[in-house]
Amino acid sequence: DSGVTQTPKHLITATGQRVTLRCSPRSGDLSVYWYQQSLDQGLQFLIQYYNGEERAKGNILERFSAQQFPDLHSELNLSSLELGDSALYFCASSVATETDTQYFGPGTRLTVL
């Protein structure tokens, strides 16, 4: 158990809908990262937050957004969902930033029908 929690574990929804994925980092970790894992793209970095502020952005679509709250938990919002958004979404956390090990949560499997 990494100490990173993600909810829900599974999510099934329809095209055009909006969903919110939630992540709680390990106790004491200030950075939260979101990654998407799909069969065709592999594991791709989406976005990073550090102590409530956006720190780095990767291949995140404009339909996707994220935020980190004062209690350091984070939410990833996916809107206008398409079939191609079906993937495993991971949250990771680290103590601070780029020199630290990222510990991953169990992931949320999103299926868009």
Add this chain to the structure above:
Amino acid sequence: AQKVTQAQTEISVVEKEDVTLDCVYETRDTTYYLFWYKQPPSGELVFLIRRNSFDEQNEISGRYSWNFQKSTSSFNFTITASQVVDSAVYFCALSGTNLGMNYGGSQGNLIFGKGTKLSVKP
């Protein structure tokens, strides 16, 4: 740009065999970190090791060992006396530290290889 290549897509071995998973990386960062993660069939990503670019010493942890060679930009992972529980997808990843450089540096996020699926048969 940063890149991680795991040329072996799938490897199948019989229990108790030794197996080496290859990882080759590309980076222009002067300081960087390399990682291995394991993804068992249950799906979670489990951290195995982190190594910084200044530490080229090999590391051994039980049946696992890692060989980092800066000269060949490789960070290979060997499992000795493999077991069925080692069956998983293994990912090599790279993280850079040169913030603000406008060449596509990772700025701390992980760049993953495509992964190597290891099947250990009894």
